[in-house]
Amino acid sequence: xxxxxxxxxxxxxxxxxxxxxxxxxxxxxxxxxxxxxxxxxxxxxxxxxxxxxxxxxxxxxxxxxxxxxxxxxxxxxxxxxxxxxxxxxxxxxxxxxxxxxxxxxxxxxxxxxxxxxxxxxxxxxxxxxxxxxxxxxxxxxxxxxxxxxxxxxxxxxxxxxxxxxxxxxxxxxxxxxxxxxxxxxxxxxxxxxxxxxxxxxxxxxxxxxxxxxxxxxxxxxxxxxxxxxxxxxxxxxxxxxxxxxxxxxxxxxxxxxxxxxxxxxxxxxxxxxxxxxxxxxxxxxxxxxxxxxxxxxxxxxxxxxxxxxxxxxxxxxxxxxxxxxxxxxxxxxxxxxxxxxxxxxxxxxxxxxxxxxxxxxxxxxxxxxxxxxxxxxxxxxxxxxxxxxxxxxxxxxxxxxxxxxxxxxxxxxxxxxxxxxxxxxxxxxxxxxxxxxxxxxxxxxxxxxxxxxxxxxxxxxxxxxxxxxxxxxxxxxxxxxxxxxxxxxxxxxxxxxxxxxxxxxx
Amino acid sequence: xxxxxxxxxxxxxxxxxxxxxxxxxxxxxxxxxxxxxxxxxxxxxxxxxxxxxxxxxxxxxxxxxxxxxxxxxxxxxxxxxxxxxxxxxxxxxxxxxxxxxxxxxxxxxxxxxxxxxxxxxxxxxxxxxxxxxxxxxxxxxxxxxxxxxxxxxxxxxxxxxxxxxxxxxxxxxxxxxxxxxxxxxxxxxxxxxxxxxxxxxxxxxxxxxxxxxxxxxxxxxxxxxxxxxxxxxxxxxxxxxxxxxxxxxxxxxxxxxxxxxxxxxxxxxxxxxxxxxxxxxxxxxxxxxxxxxxxxxxxxxxxxxxxxxxxxxxxxxxxxxxxxxxxxxxxxxxxxxxxxxxxxxxxxxxxxxxxxxxxxxxxxxxxxxxxxxxxxxxxxxxxxxxxxxxxxxxxxxxxxxxxxxxxxxxxxxxxxxxxxxxxxxxxxxxx
Numbered sequence: 025x026x027x028x029x030x031x032x033x034x035x036x037x038x039x040x041x042x043x044x045x046x047x048x049x050x051x052x053x054x055x056x057x058x059x060x061x062x063x064x065x066x067x068x069x070x071x072x073x074x075x076x077x078x079x080x081x082x083x084x085x086x087x088x089x090x091x092x093x094x095x096x097x098x099x100x101x102x103x104x105x106x107x108x109x110x111x112x113x114x115x116x117x118x119x120x121x122x123x124x125x126x127x128x129x130x131x132x133x134x135x136x137x138x139x140x141x142x143x144x145x146x147x148x149x150x151x152x153x154x155x156x157x158x159x160x161x162x163x164x165x166x167x168x169x170x171x172x173x174x175x176x177x178x179x180x181x182x183x184x185x186x187x188x189x190x191x192x193x194x195x196x197x198x199x200x201x202x203x204x205x206x207x208x209x210x211x212x213x214x215x216x217x218x219x220x221x222x223x224x225x226x227x228x229x230x231x232x233x234x235x236x237x238x239x240x241x242x243x244x245x246x247x248x249x250x251x252x253x254x255x256x257x258x259x260x261x262x263x264x265x266x267x268x269x270x271x272x273x274x275x276x277x278x279x280x281x282x283x284x285x286x287x288x289x290x291x292x293x294x295x296x297x298x299x300x301x302x303x304x305x306x307x308x309x310x311x312x313x314x315x316x317x318x319x320x321x322x323x324x325x326x327x328x329x330x331x332x333x334x335x336x337x338x339x340x341x342x343x344x345x346x347x348x349x350x351x352x353x354x355x356x357x358x359x360x361x362x363x364x365x366x367x368x369x370x371x372x373x374x375x376x377x378x379x380x381x382x383x384x385x386x387x388x389x390x391x392x393x394x395x396x397x398x399x400x401x402x403x404x405x406x407x408x409x410x411x412x413x414x415x416x417x418x419x420x421x422x423x424x425x426x427x428x429x430x431x432x433x434x435x436x437x438x439x440x441x442x443x444x445x446x447x448x449x450x451x452x453x454x455x456x457x458x459x460x461x462x463x464x465x466x467x468x469x470x471x472x473x474x475x476x477x478x479x480x481x482x483x484x485x486x487x488x489x490x491x492x493x494x495x496x497x498x499x500x501x502x503x504x505x506x507x508x509x510x511x512x513x514x515x516x517x518x519x520x521x522x523x524x525x526x527x528x529x530x
Numbered sequence: 531x532x533x534x535x536x537x538x539x540x541x542x543x544x545x546x547x548x549x550x551x552x553x554x555x556x557x558x559x560x561x562x563x564x565x566x567x568x569x570x571x572x573x574x575x576x577x578x579x580x581x582x583x584x585x586x587x588x589x590x591x592x593x594x595x596x597x598x599x600x601x602x603x604x605x606x607x608x609x610x611x612x613x614x615x616x617x618x619x620x621x622x623x624x625x626x627x628x629x630x631x632x633x634x635x636x637x638x639x640x641x642x643x644x645x646x647x648x649x650x651x652x653x654x655x656x657x658x659x660x661x662x663x664x665x666x667x668x669x670x671x672x673x674x675x676x677x678x679x680x681x682x683x684x685x686x687x688x689x690x691x692x693x694x695x696x697x698x699x700x701x702x703x704x705x706x707x708x709x710x711x712x713x714x715x716x717x718x719x720x721x722x723x724x725x726x727x728x729x730x731x732x733x734x735x736x737x738x739x740x741x742x743x744x745x746x747x748x749x750x751x752x753x754x755x756x757x758x759x760x761x762x763x764x765x766x767x768x769x770x771x772x773x774x775x776x777x778x779x780x781x782x783x784x785x786x787x788x789x790x791x792x793x794x795x796x797x798x799x800x801x802x803x804x805x806x807x808x809x810x811x812x813x814x815x816x817x818x819x820x821x822x823x824x825x826x827x828x829x830x831x832x833x834x835x836x837x838x839x840x841x842x843x844x845x846x847x848x849x850x851x852x853x854x855x856x857x858x859x860x861x862x863x864x865x866x867x868x869x870x871x872x873x874x875x876x877x878x879x880x881x882x883x884x885x886x887x888x889x890x891x892x893x894x895x896x897x898x899x900x901x902x903x904x905x906x907x908x909x910x911x912x913x914x915x916x917x918x919x920x921x922x923x924x925x926x927x928x929x930x931x932x933x934x935x936x937x938x939x940x941x942x943x944x945x946x947x948x949x950x951x952x953x954x955x956x957x958x959x960x961x
Contacts, residue, residue: 462872
């Protein structure tokens, strides 16, 4: 009754999706993005002081007000202490032993178009599967009924190397460029909104970022515009001992809509590298933003050597009535993840959603979650968090739901599920729930369990090996979050789930 | 690490108003150790993680804030008519006349103030010891302060089945009384005891109860923190459970300006069971904080935390609960629920329900909800001819039922339901 076919010599039983097997095979080989690009770089001197801040500002050709803004942040940062409340243990970070600015030499003269960009850089992104050349993208999707176009802003260490589909976006009035370019071309927008969601005084890492951010993406969607394609930023850390401090600012004007994707990778190295980003999203009346992240920074090896320290502040401010934001994140990389994408639900009837998958394997540690601050009336939020721990990893959900006295008739639903694979790892839940009015309803549920033996047995009996079976069960566990991702990301995320758990069983 | 200046000053001011009770016996050394712990930690401050929702100032200040004694009116004393051994403290001072003779079959009962001078005593291995264990990972300075400065308390050694419950009654008389009591209970293997506590105790009351429950022993604890409107209280229950032992603790709190009830429970033997429950009703200037830590350090243990709060007229309820499952504590069954019913716009519920899990074959869950009374249910009851106020009381009682069910003794549970019903009738919100 079973028909056997083979994929590269592997017998595959009927009922097992051939594509799944191929994907898993293609992905074999642990961290796929661990190579580095050999390219000449310009570095600012190691360490951090006011001169470095000035240098970064000067390299970006920034106006005086921005330099002052950076310097104020730097002066504040010097007096701050690194937060240690998260359930993360890592050696002290030497902030003076980092490069705060690194750029490929070829980028010294700003290329006017993608054609002038160093082919090595383009090749890097092509290898990562991010075609920067628009025509390549179009050619690559030949045969599909309706090719989906995605505009990409690619950030390589400290600088943005290119943004695709700019002309097409401009037709719709959408501004999508690097933040350094936005400072030059649209200073009024940047000045109005930069730091208005995450002020430089927000927290240690946001303050650091405010002082030294080198590049990042800027998006403005004008009133009533539905962004014609998905926008995407791809962050790549390449240089050694270099911190990446990008800053993203998204402004979605009244009645506008945008879906934004973010991806991250870095080469394998024995030393830990620092990444401290800030993402600010401003959403006006009736506007909607979807922000999806697949974070796959280098997680370090099985023994916890190397990997990215990822300290990120992300926040969306629903300023207008009926504004809507949806954060979706798949966190599989980084040695340390410290990240709490938040929603400030200021406008009446505004909505915030947070869908998260956090996978920690080997010696990875993740402390991640969200904050839902309900200020407006009838605001709604929903949190679905799936944490998976394997190896010796520690995975913490940390979240805040706050209902202010004026947020009448608001609603929150939170679901945090943890899955443990093996008895050396940990899964933790630290929710803060603050309800200051009685017409709002808040519900929080959390469960912790292990991979179900019956489900595993069933998968094994259908011919899967143990790792595949675990990957399938885990993908099922994550289903609600995977469904919230845009199509392409969902596929990538599914295979990432499988890869991230490699070596976690047996 | 040196304490911040503000903490040092607060501690110095508090210590200046206290004197370490004199004596040379076994207790003296334990008191100085506790004082050293306190000095290292300092008093709690709003910035401390586990005090973010409760302001400890009135518990820290040298003088107890004035609290006028409340006349309970026609409400009968709790546990009235029950066969029990009564031990009465008035403003923290033992009242021999009102207390029963301290002899009970299966149990030895002594007073801390009378045995502390001895060279050697069984309580040496318990007094301040579970408190010390409970100081990590979260500091509990007010418990250390209690261990250092407690003026009295009872030491209960249970070797068999206690013939009847031991009932601690705390009477509040003086408007400025500041009582510090510390009790130790040691249950030998297979022994059992029911401990009852009730009464407002003092204007400000600090109470520590350390309970060591050996293999197969049973400890039942029921506490009613009186209806005294202005009193303040901080209590700590430290318990250690051996294999196949059982503990059930239930607390009813009605009124009181500030109550902080901490419970620190460690399951150290396989197949132990710990159930903690609390029902709270608060009206107006009322702040109630349940801070509960349950540690699973053995295999196949069960723990339940069931905490329900009904709040009105600006009352504030806090729940901070944690289930910690240590590496190797497989087959753990941990459950935690914290819920609040806010009867009007001004009340608040602040919660931090935590799970910290280091073993994979476990079943742990927690839930936390907050909201107003269900209007549909209210409408339904009214449509069946039940007046609105009565309907609301019924729904509130139904909401509290899960916590009250944790009381093993059905008579006591019934009495508590009656008390709650009468309390609701007196305080019924117009909502």
